[in-house]
Amino acid sequence: MTAYSGHPAHPRRYVTAAALQPLVRDGRAPRLLDVRTPGEFRTVHIPGAYNVPLATLREHREELRAHLDEEVVLVCRSGVRAEQAEQALAAAGLPNLRVLEGGMNAWEAAGAPTNRGPERWDMERQVRLVAGSIVLATGLVGVFVPGAHLIGTAIGAGLTYAAVSNSCAMGVLLSKLPYNRGPRTDLRTVIAGLRATP
Incomplete structure (x- = not known):
């Protein structure tokens, strides 16, 4: 050895x-x-x-x-x-x-x-960009559309689960894009x- x-x-x-x-x-x-x-x-x-x-x-x-x-x-x-x-x-x-x-x-x-x-961007950076963009967009849209902020809440819950479970569904989905393959x-x-x- x-x-x-x-x-x-x-x-x-x-x-x-x-x-x-x-x-x-x-x-x-x-x-x-x-x-x-x-x-x-x-x-x-x-x-x-x-x-x-x-x-x-x-x-x-x-x-x-x-x-x-x-x-x-x-x-x-x-x-x-x-x-x-x-x-x-x-x-x-x-x-x-x-x-x-x-x-x-x-x-x-x-x-x-x-x-x-x-x-090219690594997977963790891509996840941060997509998650942050969704939260930002739904927060802005939520000013005009009641309930849109719940999408951002769901993303936050997903990120919390990813940390606790040591897995990332968004990362798995992003890995299937041609850019990452x-x-x-x-x-x-x-x-x-x-x-x-x-």
């Missing part, structure tokens, strides 16, 4: 950007599965990472499990989707799973190496790459 340190409170579940960076630099990194959308992955990702969006990973976890019998680090923007992916793969019986603590936010903040493509992730290509990597 590769020696790297994780989060002190969860030493077997998390790995920090500082601990992972030298392994990536020296070509000794564990398998890196980036579970963000293809659009997000194309914008910026860790060199050597494989893009397996969370929905694809959940649907094909048994197929992936057969090719992930060693250490795996799961990556997303902030760590939330990576934790969900960790739960899905652990339920399929895959050992040696880690989550990159703080996700790509922490990786970039540490000045670690990245591969970059065309810039980017090039389609072909599971066969990912599996072929996993097989080819020693």
